[in-house]
Amino acid sequence: MGAAPFLLLLFFLSVATPLSASPGEDxxxxxxxxxxxxxxxxxxxxxxxxDPCDRKKAWRGVDCSDSGYRNVSAVLLMNLGLSGDVDVTxxxxxxxxxxxxxxxxxxxxxxxxxxxLSYLKSLFLSGNQFSGEIPPDYFGKMGSLKKLxxxxxxxxxxxxxxxxxxxxxxELFLQNNEFTGPIPDLEQATLHYVNVSFNNLHxxxxxxxxxFGASAFQGNPDLCGTxxxxxxQTAAAAAAAAAxxxxxxxxxxxxxxxxxxxxxVTILFKAKKKDDDFTMLRKENLDEVIQVxxxxxxxxxxxxxxxxxxxxxxxxxxxxxxxxxxxQHGRSSNDLVVINEDKGFFGxxxxxxxxxxxxxxxxxxxxxxxxxxxxxAVVVKRMRDMNKLNKEAFETEIRKLGKIKHRNILPPxxxxxxxxxxxxVTEYIPRGSLLFLLHGDRGIxxxxxxxxxxxxxxxxxxxxxxxxxxxxxxxxxxxxxxxSSNVLLSHNYDPLLTDYALFALISNTQSVQALFAxxxxxxxxxxxxxxxxxxxxxxxxxxxxxxxxxxxxxxSNQKGGTDIVQGTKTAIGExxxxxxxxxxxxxxxxxxxxxQMERMLRIGASxxxxxxxxxxxxxxxxxxxxxxxx
Numbered sequence: 177m178g179a180a181p182f183l184l185l186l187f188f189l190s191v192a193t194p195l196s197a198s199p200g201e202d203x204x205x206x207x208x209x210x211x212x213x214x215x216x217x218x219x220x221x222x223x224x225x226x227d228p229c230d231r232k233k234a235w236r237g238v239d240c241s242d243s244g245y246r247n248v249s250a251v252l253l254m255n256l257g258l259s260g261d262v263d264v265t266x267x268x269x270x271x272x273x274x275x276x277x278x279x280x281x282x283x284x285x286x287x288x289x290x291x292x293l294s295y296l297k298s299l300f301l302s303g304n305q306f307s308g309e310i311p312p313d314y315f316g317k318m319g320s321l322k323k324l325x326x327x328x329x330x331x332x333x334x335x336x337x338x339x340x341x342x343x344x345x346x347e348l349f350l351q352n353n354e355f356t357g358p359i360p361d362l363e364q365a366t367l368h369y370v371n372v373s374f375n376n377l378h379x380x381x382x383x384x385x386x387x388f389g390a391s392a393f394q395g396n397p398d399l400c401g402t403x404x405x406x407x408x409q410t411a412a413a414a415a416a417a418a419a420x421x422x423x424x425x426x427x428x429x430x431x432x433x434x435x436x437x438x439x440x441v442t443i444l445f446k447a448k449k450k451d452d453d454f455t456m457l458r459k460e461n462l463d464e465v466i467q468v469x470x471x472x473x474x475x476x477x478x479x480x481x482x483x484x485x486x487x488x489x490x491x492x493x494x495x496x497x498x499x500x501x502x503x504q505h506g507r508s509s510n511d512l513v514v515i516n517e518d519k520g521f522f523g524x525x526x527x528x529x530x531x532x533x534x535x536x537x538x539x540x541x542x543x544x545x546x547x548x549x550x551x552x553a554v555v556v557k558r559m560r561d562m563n564k565l566n567k568e569a570f571e572t573e574i575r576k577l578g579k580i581k582h583r584n585i586l587p588p589x590x591x592x593x594x595x596x597x598x599x600x601v602t603e604y605i606p607r608g609s610l611l612f613l614l615h616g617d618r619g620i621x622x623x624x625x626x627x628x629x630x631x632x633x634x635x636x637x638x639x640x641x642x643x644x645x646x647x648x649x650x651x652x653x654x655x656x657x658x659x660s661s662n663v664l665l666s667h668n669y670d671p672l673l674t675d676y677a678l679f680a681l682i683s684n685t686q687s688v689q690a691l692f693a694x695x696x697x698x699x700x701x702x703x704x705x706x707x708x709x710x711x712x713x714x715x716x717x718x719x720x721x722x723x724x725x726x727x728x729x730x731x732s733n734q735k736g737g738t739d740i741v742q743g744t745k746t747a748i749g750e751x752x753x754x755x756x757x758x759x760x761x762x763x764x765x766x767x768x769x770x771x772q773m774e775r776m777l778r779i780g781a782s783x784x785x786x787x788x789x790x791x792x793x794x795x796x797x798x799x800x801x802x803x804x805x806x
Contacts, residue, residue, distance in 0.1 A: 539690020715783025
């Protein structure tokens, strides 16, 4: 046989024979799997003698590249509840491995020796329980690394300076750890994303990292620099602080601070015993306060100042222009602007005379219940960090919310604008929040939370979200903070959405991170937000209602509660969806009813897909919800 026919025969054989994995790669993967715990999710596809690169029988989480043989190039085992040891030796035998993803599992211990995989291009270990220090030279031999995600673990010590040697690095996510010390000077021009927020870092933020904005560094109170608006201490000041004799002065200040602290605690304790729950809401003028339910002696003192309240405000605002403007668009009293008169007209003096109690503190501020003399009960929210807009723009946005007329949305009644914080007044809903009804004193066994009631609540939430996504379609986040604590329930269990459409008002500070939309995967990983972040939030609420479980997603460190997203995906994938349904619903239910419950569970799961592109649009979600029958 001549050379040409032989080459032609080889060509036809290569076309006719499907590419398979390099010999032994299935054994290396199974060797890696043996050191894992809770790996049942892999059992169905990770089978000895199988081909990890067979497109028809793909191994879960395994991706392959073509190069003669099809070689394993990526192992992506996210959100599977895995734990145990990461067998780096076995992974090192996969010669074409370039991507390793073990995000959102339950791995513990120190940083595994994945730096031995020197050709890795992407390493995703966020959302585990790794801890301890990472050696300074750890990344020195990982020159190919482009993406490094270590967020939401317990790493401590200094950020390894060897990160500066990764000349191809594009993404670095270290947020929500316990790193200390200064930020290394990372000069790579390739960097597109950096996030070191919520650690214990200190010192000056390197100038070349300032382009990533304040949110990349928030939650580190000892960091300084222009980007976070905190000037750094000069060398001269630092030297003076360290000079001989300064320690005695420092000791005096410490003692003085302790004495003042004890006095403050004593005063606050006595104030609490007098039920002065509403506390003082300080105005820009330090000689004026707004109070509710204060002791009578203080109230008389405050009353003596009320006569000068409006006059003083005119002095600050440049005459009475602001008051006139308010009167053209709504009624105001002492700068409390009433934008919705469904509960009548009232002013600051009415609130000052009201009996009040603290309802709680949230990420955006504190809430108080105030019962006025006419019997009307309202909730007053002190909102922090709402300085994104000036007074006129803020008023325009709030008035849009005050005009909302929808049976599943609770509009604000009034607002008060001050430089440092704003007051928002809404109607008080006695039954309380969905969160309390599901997990509070009465608990999930509350008899009236049957399938019909829960379906009514889900449909009402969906209709409210559909309205917001239509009315505020041009907003980046039409709601932005949907969670069960922000769903109030009327006397007949109609849900009422609160804390919506506030994203446009909140300054780019730590407070904006308190919005639940920031818990969506795309926000955590890439700081990207969109209306589909609302879809994720809706999915969490649906799964919470259907399972009766408290979501770990509501907690800042996800330590506690139940990871209902991963639990639902795993159960559905294994055909165990019915097991997740709250027994209070499924117990004694007909097969048809359980089928409808499973359909709702799947809708919630589809809303919580980690990739926004795979999530349904809000309109499609609502349409699917409306098809569910009680």
